[in-house]
Every structure is written in structure tokens, then in C-alpha cells.
Amino acid sequence: TQLLEQSPQFLSIQxxxxxxxxxxxxxxxxxxxxxxxxxxxxxxxxxxxVTGGEVKKLKRLTFQFGDARKDSSLHxxxxxxxxxxxxxxxxxxxxxxxxxxxxxxxxxxxx
Amino acid sequence: xxxxxxxxxxQVLKTGQSMTLQCAQDMNHEYMSWYRQDPGMGLRLIHxxxxxxxxxxxxxxxxxxxxxxxTEDFPLRLLSAAPSQTSVYFCASSFAGGNSExxxxxxxxxxxx
Numbered sequence: 135t136q137l138l139e140q141s142p143q144f145l146s147i148q149x150x151x152x153x154x155x156x157x158x159x160x161x162x163x164x165x166x167x168x169x170x171x172x173x174x175x176x177x178x179x180x181x182x183x184v185t186g187g188e189v190k191k192l193k194r195l196t197f198q199f200g201d202a203r204k205d206s207s208l209h210x211x212x213x214x215x216x217x218x219x220x221x222x223x224x225x226x227x228x229x230x231x232x233x234x235x236x237x238x239x240x241x242x243x244x245x
Numbered sequence: 246x247x248x249x250x251x252x253x254x255x256q257v258l259k260t261g262q263s264m265t266l267q268c269a270q271d272m273n274h275e276y277m278s279w280y281r282q283d284p285g286m287g288l289r290l291i292h293x294x295x296x297x298x299x300x301x302x303x304x305x306x307x308x309x310x311x312x313x314x315x316t317e318d319f320p321l322r323l324l325s326a327a328p329s330q331t332s333v334y335f336c337a338s339s340f341a342g343g344n345s346e347x348x349x350x351x352x353x354x355x356x357x358x
Contacts, residue, residue: 136286138287140287143285164343165343165344167346169347175349175351176249176337176350176351177347182344182346222288224288224347226343226344232290232293233344233347234290236287237285
């Protein structure tokens with residue numbers, strides 16, 4: 135069982151559509167990060183959220199940390215083919231110090 | 246700055262062979278980590294280091310050894326390769342632990358026959 139569960143695991147949409155990816159846990163996290171990984175490359179950090187209820191925006195991407203700090207979401211508005219990639223959430227539990235990754239959401243945006 | 250570099254990019258081994266995956270970073274980061282990435286399982290931590298001379302086990306350490314003689318280098322050794330070690334391996338570095346940004350290398354795709 136993954137400490138951080140992401141849904142959906144796969145998502146294929148058309149250019150211009152909106153989408154939301156979820157990252158859920160039964161544990162409390164001191165912070166959550168979102169990374170994007172393109173084929174043949176390592177993940178790259180998009181954002182870190184640290185406060186319950188926090189919302190951060192990065193152009194067409196909106197990230198939210200749940201009030202209880204057990205979950206996070208990533209919303210993409212008007213998706214573009216360049217958004218295609220594997221989206222990974224990662225968090226540090228309040229009871230630990232190491233970063234734990236979710237299994238990822240593979241997003242494909244078709245032109 | 247080259248960031249985090251890994252060699253080789255691809256490797257095929259036979260069961261029982263040993264090899265070392267190389268990782269280097271030029272950002273003067275104290276923290277370095279090795280992850281493996283398998284389909285549907287995200288990234289799992291193998292070993293990590295909080296500074297030169299200090300290493301510790303992660304979530305899936307069996308079958309792997311590491312050492313950290315310098316700040317820059319953090320090699321991962323497979324002692325006797327097994328098919329279950331077929332995976333993509335990523336090295337990462339960060340300024341500090343916890344929620345510090347992880348900088349990843351491009352990965353090594355390893356196949357064990």
C-alpha cells in the first residue's frame with residue numbers, strides 16, 4: 135500500500151480541456167511537493183506547499199494543500215500538449231524526515 | 246553548472262554480475278539519494294547520504310551498496326545483479342533534507358537478464 139495514493143493513474147485528454155489530479159493519504163504531512171517528469175528525464179520540481187489550505191498558482195496550474203494536510207490536488211486549465219508527462223506528488227510526514235513519492239499520474243494531452 | 250550527472254545512461258547485465266552506477270553533482274549539496282522507478286510504483290528510496298562519510302538505508306536497500314567519500318560523488322553498487330533489479334535508477338541531490346527541492350539526474354536504465 136502506497137503512503138501517498140495518486141488518482142487517476144492514467145489520464146488522456148484533448149487540448150483545451152481542464153483536469154484535476156489527486157494525491158491522498160491517511161497520514162499528515164508537513165509539506166507536499168509536485169514534480170513533473172518527461173520521458174527519458176528525471177523529475178523536476180513544480181511547487182512545494184507547506185500550509186494547510188494553501189493554494190499556489192503556476193500559470194495554468196493550480197496546486198492546493200488540504201486543510202488537514204493529508205491530501206493535495208493539481209488542477210490544469212486549458213491543457214496543452216506540452217503538459218504531457220508523469221506528475222508525481224511527494225511528501226514529508228510530520229512523524230518523519232524523508233521524502234515519500236506517490237506512484238504518479240501519467241497525463242497525455244492530445245492535439 | 247552541469248547539475249546532477251549519471252553514467253551510464255543504459256546498461257544490460259547478466260544475473261550475478263556486479264556493477265557501479267555513477268552519480269556526481271556540482272551544486273555543493275550535502276544531501277544525495279538513490280531512487281529506483283518501476284511502473285506504477287513511483288520512486289522508491291534505496292540509500293541516501295546527508296554528507297561525506299555518512300550513508301543510510303532507504304525503503305529498498307537490499308542488494309545495493311553505497312559510499313560517500315566526497316561531497317560531489319555518490320556511487321551505487323549492485324553486488325550480484327538479479328532480474329528484480331531491472332529498473333530505472335535516479336540519483337538526486339538537495340541542499341538539505343525534508344522538503345528541500347530534489348534535483349534529479351537523467352537516470353540509468355538497467356536491464357538484468
